[in-house]
Amino acid sequence: MDKHVWQMYLTELLKFEITRPTVILADNLGSHVSESSVDTVSTELFGILAPLPKNSTSECQPLDVGVMGPLKSKLRKKWLTEKSVVTAAEKRLAMIQRTIQAWEEMSCDLIRSSFEKAKCLCCNVYGESIDFFDSQCQLI
Incomplete structure (x- = not known):
């Protein structure tokens, strides 16, 4: 995914799914963690872009x-x-x-x-488990 596609994803798709301040976790692909991406997430999505630790995506x-x-x-x-x-x-x-x-x-x-x-993505900030799926196995 190049810088242009990532910016388009942030501003034309993800932006409409976020309804409150959010932390966006991203891998360390250059386009994901660029200064412009950090600015876009901050100013247009009212969130924080947080890169995962290097070599931890798996x-x-x-x-x-x-x-x-x-x-x-x-x-x-x-x-x-x-x-x-x-x-x-x-x-x-x-x-x-x-x-x-x-x-x-x-x-x-x-x-x-x-x-x-992937335990690091299955709990809220209080350490409580989160179910990401509804009864029809659709992501919530």
Whole structure:
């Protein structure tokens, strides 16, 4: 993700999901922790951008901990069984469709357990457990 896409994510997507002062945890990708990102989060999202400690994303981010491996495996299997596409537009469409199908095959239990494994993201500032999912396994 480059600087432009990250800024667009912050100002055109994330901004509308945040309703109160918030700490945004980010990995140490240059575009995520740049001065302009810190300024954007501070002035437009009324939050604080807090980078995770270096080399800690595999321990702290739930998707890295237990979801991306199984998802990539499903994507790879689907890709190997698909017919070839030629144009860039066809390739993009095939990848989007493949990702949607693979994601829909992921179990809620797998995703929930990934959040539990990443203990640093599963409690509030008081140390109380937080359930990130509603009764239909949708992220809250």
